[in-house]
Amino acid sequence: MQRINIAERANWRAYAEEVGFDFHTFDGEPYWDETAYYQFSLQQIEEDLEAPTEELHQMVMDMVGDITRSEEMLTQLNIPRDYWSYVWNSWNSGEPHLYGRMDLVYDGTGPAKLLELNYDTPTSLFETGFFQWVWLEEQIRNGALPGRADQFNSLQDKIEQAFIQLELPTPFYFTSVRDNAEDRGTVNYLMDVAAQAGKNVRYIALEDIGVIGDAKDGSQQFVDLDGEPIRGLFKLYPWEFMVQEEFARAVTDGNTQMVEPAWKMLLSNKGILPLLWARYPDHPNLLPAFFETPNSEPMAAGWVRKPLFSREGANVDLITTGGEQISAAGPYADGRYIRQAFHALPKFRDEYRNADAYTMVGSWVVGDSAAGICIREDATLITKDSSRFLPHIILD
Amino acid sequence: MKRSKKAALVLTVPVATLLIAGCEKEVQGMVYNNPDECSTGGWNSAEQCEADYATAKALHPQVAPKYVNKQECEADFGEGKCETAPQQTASGGSFFMPMMMGYLAGQMMNRGGANTQQPGGANMQQPTAAGAGTSVPSQPLYKSRDDRETFRTATNTPVAKGVGPVSFKPSQVKPQAGRLVRRGGFGQQAATRSSFGS
Numbered sequence: 001m002q003r004i005n006i007a008e009r010a011n012w013r014a015y016a017e018e019v020g021f022d023f024h025t026f027d028g029e030p031y032w033d034e035t036a037y038y039q040f041s042l043q044q045i046e047e048d049l050e051a052p053t054e055e056l057h058q059m060v061m062d063m064v065g066d067i068t069r070s071e072e073m074l075t076q077l078n079i080p081r082d083y084w085s086y087v088w089n090s091w092n093s094g095e096p097h098l099y100g101r102m103d104l105v106y107d108g109t110g111p112a113k114l115l116e117l118n119y120d121t122p123t124s125l126f127e128t129g130f131f132q133w134v135w136l137e138e139q140i141r142n143g144a145l146p147g148r149a150d151q152f153n154s155l156q157d158k159i160e161q162a163f164i165q166l167e168l169p170t171p172f173y174f175t176s177v178r179d180n181a182e183d184r185g186t187v188n189y190l191m192d193v194a195a196q197a198g199k200n201v202r203y204i205a206l207e208d209i210g211v212i213g214d215a216k217d218g219s220q221q222f223v224d225l226d227g228e229p230i231r232g233l234f235k236l237y238p239w240e241f242m243v244q245e246e247f248a249r250a251v252t253d254g255n256t257q258m259v260e261p262a263w264k265m266l267l268s269n270k271g272i273l274p275l276l277w278a279r280y281p282d283h284p285n286l287l288p289a290f291f292e293t294p295n296s297e298p299m300a301a302g303w304v305r306k307p308l309f310s311r312e313g314a315n316v317d318l319i320t321t322g323g324e325q326i327s328a329a330g331p332y333a334d335g336r337y338i339r340q341a342f343h344a345l346p347k348f349r350d351e352y353r354n355a356d357a358y359t360m361v362g363s364w365v366v367g368d369s370a371a372g373i374c375i376r377e378d379a380t381l382i383t384k385d386s387s388r389f390l391p392h393i394i395l396d
Numbered sequence: 397m398k399r400s401k402k403a404a405l406v407l408t409v410p411v412a413t414l415l416i417a418g419c420e421k422e423v424q425g426m427v428y429n430n431p432d433e434c435s436t437g438g439w440n441s442a443e444q445c446e447a448d449y450a451t452a453k454a455l456h457p458q459v460a461p462k463y464v465n466k467q468e469c470e471a472d473f474g475e476g477k478c479e480t481a482p483q484q485t486a487s488g489g490s491f492f493m494p495m496m497m498g499y500l501a502g503q504m505m506n507r508g509g510a511n512t513q514q515p516g517g518a519n520m521q522q523p524t525a526a527g528a529g530t531s532v533p534s535q536p537l538y539k540s541r542d543d544r545e546t547f548r549t550a551t552n553t554p555v556a557k558g559v560g561p562v563s564f565k566p567s568q569v570k571p572q573a574g575r576l577v578r579r580g581g582f583g584q585q586a587a588t589r590s591s592f593g594s
Binding site: 019020042045129130133134136150151152153154155156157158177178188189191192195196206207208209210211212213237241242244245246247250372394 | 397398399400401402403404405406407464483578579580581582583584585
């Protein structure tokens with residue numbers, strides 16, 4: 001695993017905007033960064049990332065059924081009691097899931113360590129599945145990279161296959177928060193691939209989703225802007241928010257098939273990390289983790305504290321093994337926390353900026369298969385939504 | 397090979413709902429402030445006036461836009477122009493809706509198809525489609541805070557400036573009869589948290 005400088009493609013910004021990737025630069029700071037790339041060996045990819053991703057995925061999938069039946073674990077995960085049976089049903093009726101991403105610490109040697117699962121609302125899908133794929137093809141064509149260079153990135157193929165195989169209501173709707181370019185980028189890409197798989201797709205902004213009450217029994221159903229029922233919905237909006245909002249009841253009343261399904265709220269929760277550690281102690285790809293309680297010791301060196309529900313590194317506090325304290329601010333300070341053993345992200349030298357870069361590997365899962373990786377870099381040990389996205393290649 | 401055989405995009409623009417336009421013919425109705433005004437106008441019998449008004453009044457709580465607080469409602473419809481809706485939020489709170497400021501009597505088109513001139517789209521009309529057969533229910537009308545002249549439907553379509561006969565396309569004024577559609581019940585945390593992906 002090496003970080004290698006490379007010249008940027010001449011017109012990549014114009015091209016990015018042409019294909020709807022208008023958030024390639026965020027607040028004047030680069031988000032997509034192709035001043036360098038990461039290079040892996042095929043062995044690193046297959047043995048250290050692909051195989052552990054599928055094993056970790058299988059481990060968490062094996063736990064879902066047990067969690068749905070355990071009052072103790074549902075309580076630990078802070079799942080509202082009103083939704084226990086809904087979550088149980090969504091799992092036991094086999095509601096299909098589409099995709100997820102696990103975030104790993106990996107430095108090129110030794111076992112990758114699982115930092116967390118983003119199994120409900122993962123973004124940066126377009127950047128991974130499309131934009132870094134095009135980057136490699138173009139850099140090969142430009143002669144900047146050898147023709148035998150490859151990439152661990154079968155996302156588009158696998159998502160297309162998933163949409164071909166999934167039985168989804170027609171039309172199938174996609175929703176995200178209005179005015180969020182990054183979330184919309186992921187949703188647009190999913191819609192595009194679904195359309196290529198032959199699905200009839202429609203977009204509705206989350207805020208435009210309507211609910212009607214049945215005149216006879218008062219049950220509720222989602223409707224689109226024309227008042228037509230929404231029978232299938234991909235939502236890029238966290239389950240833990242949905243169940244707290246005004247339309248929560250329409251989720252359980254209605255017959256809308258949700259993707260990701262409700263049982264994914266068990267896995268996008270940081271509480272899955274202590275549950276995993278308890279089930280598989282000393283697994284080489286896991287870090288020690290436990291639930292914080294009022295009796296927990298004060299944070300010590302070598303530990304990280306994360307809210308059960310938090311996104312993009314928000315509200316994460318850590319104390320490095322050397323005793324350095326690092327915190328990321330955020331809006332998720334209203335819930336409960338877990339503690340996880342600190343395992344430093346590998347540090348690389350960004351010569352273009354003459355700065356250090358801490359690098360995280362995001363590893364995608366579509367259905368139950370590993371489907372590629374994305375690389376995020378940050379100037380700190382906490383990866384955030386502002387962290388740069390760098391492409392990668394496989395070359396031996 | 398560890399990468400996709402292809403990565404392609406086919407939808408370069410977001411999928412938009414196409415508005416249904418074209419050959420729909422216009423029909424006529426009458427706009428009134430109240431049923432008395434209707435009876436004295438002489439176009440309709442007092443019974444018909446009352447019946448249309450009753451229909452509109454019954455539809456009002458169903459179709460009027462709903463707000464979770466009175467201030468927001470009054471911001472759109474004017475101070476003192478909002479009332480409590482009969483529906484309740486999931487948590488038992490109140491909804492507010494604008495008061496009904498008038499109504500559209502939609503029965504006009506169901507009678508006298510032969511002697512009512514259709515003012516619009518004449519060259520597209522099918523002779524058999526004059527009036528009867530298309531039904532636009534009588535419905536409540538509202539007035540926004542910043543435009544006190546114009547009567548609007550519950551979905552904010554302007555219908556007329558002042559009372560009297562009006563022509564319109566039925567689809568423009570089709571109420572979501574018997575249905576209460578509420579929107580905005582998701583995304584409340586959008587105000588405090590800006591990104592939802594991870």
